[in-house]
Amino acid sequence: MVADIVSSTGQDVGGIVHFEHLNLEVPDLEQARIFYSEGLGLTLDPDTMGTQRGGLGVVWYNIGRQQFHIMKSNKGQNMPGNIHIVLPRLDLVHKQLEGLRGYFKGTKFNITAADGANGGLTIHLTDPWGQGFVVHNSDEDFPYERGISRIALHCPPDNIAALAHFYRTVFQARVEEAQDGSVKVYLGPGIRLTIFPDPSLDSSRDSLLSLYDGWHIAIYVAPYSHVFNSINDMNANYLDHTFADKSPTLPTALQNRQFRFQDIFELPGGARASHAAHAVPSTSGASLAEDAPAVNGSANSSTAVNGQKHGRLLYRFQHEVRSMHHPRFLHPLYNRPPGAEPFVPNQNTTY
Structure with missing residues (x-):
């Protein structure tokens, strides 16, 4: 909204400067092509070969300055919440998606349309494997014509304040906490990870692990070495993955210009995070793992890892964390114009 953008902190971004892609696995790349390209109207990235994308079973779809990375697997992945995207000409997008009902018969594909909160059409969409999407023509302070504007996740209420504290401290991110208990973590200009408290979820380790089935996001950060050292200090650096960018040390992370982690742990002071719109974390050299609070007797308590707690x-x-020196930072992406007129020989075609 305009009021948010022109407020004193409305254009602050924080340490996370760009959310580049969301990676999802699907069992059928042809069905995915129909959904993303023919339904949503996204552009199959013309700038890369399979070897550059990670293999022939990986396809990239451009959406503004961002991408969906779709990988062939044996099942469709789902996150515990919706993916919000912004596209122009939702009248055309709606028509394109409605035309796919027959093709996707027998899958979880579904589509409903309603008037949006800010006027215009809003499309509520479920992909063939059950992942929810909300398609807008604009979304709060998202500044672009098209893109992934929000990732919405459901979370146990007890963990919300500590998650806000984690992103402020580790990423030096802009974080806003709302009166309804939700948290917005800014992943770039107007791009948000929104975490909602869900009373139906409990905070036991088994419950949390059941929410996740392998999808990941790729983000670019300004304080890259600070983020790596913070994650590495708490033994959260994730190396047990199939990608080539394993970065066990800061020198390898600098060489790869990226690293990965997936477990978000409570930090000191996490349960007492304030409702300030933005906080600048301490940048002292102390390990973030030191003196982390234990929850004795809990199924999800503090544990010793390599001698640290x-x-x-x-x-x-999973977060794929990239340096702003990464060669694909703000790499230009081609997006075809929205919609297309039906082919009529000798009428709208130049030979």
Whole structure:
């Protein structure tokens, strides 16, 4: 909204400067092509070969300055919440998606349309494997014509404040906490990870792990070495993955210009995070794992890892964290114009 953008902190971004892609696995790449390209109207990235994308079973779809990375697997992945995207000409998008009902018969594909909160059409969409999408023509302070504007996740209420504290401290991110208990973590200009408290979820380790099935996001950060050292200090650096960018040390993380983690742990002071719109974390050299609070007797308590302690698990999903020196930072992406007129020989075609 305009009022948010022109407020004193409305254009602050924080330490996370860009959310580049969301990676999802699907069992059928042809069905995915129909959904993303023919339904949503996204552009199959013309700038890369399979070897550059990670293999022939990986396809990239451009959406503004961002992408969906779709990988062939044996099942469709789902996150515990909706993916919010912004597209122009929702009248055309709605028509394109409605035309796919027959093709996707027998799958979880579904579509409903309603008037949006800010006027215009809003499309509520479920992909063939059950992942929810909300398609807008604009979304709060998201500044672009098209893109992934929000990732919305459901979370146990007890973990919300500690998650806000984690992103403020580790990423130096802009974080806002709302009166309804939700948290917005800014992943770039107007791009948000919104975490909602869900009373139906409990904060036990088993419950948290059941929410996650392998999807990941890729983000670019300004304080890259600070983020890596913070994650590495709490033994959360994730190396047990199939990708080539394993970065066990800061020198390898600098060489790769990226690293990964997936477990978000409670940090000191996490349960007492304030409702300030933005906080600047301490940048002292102290390890973030030191003196993390233990939850004695809990199924999700503080545990010793390599001689260090970290707090309880708050959430799990994989973050592909990239330096702004990464060669694909703000790489230009081609997006075809929205919609297309039907082919009529000798009428709208130049030979």
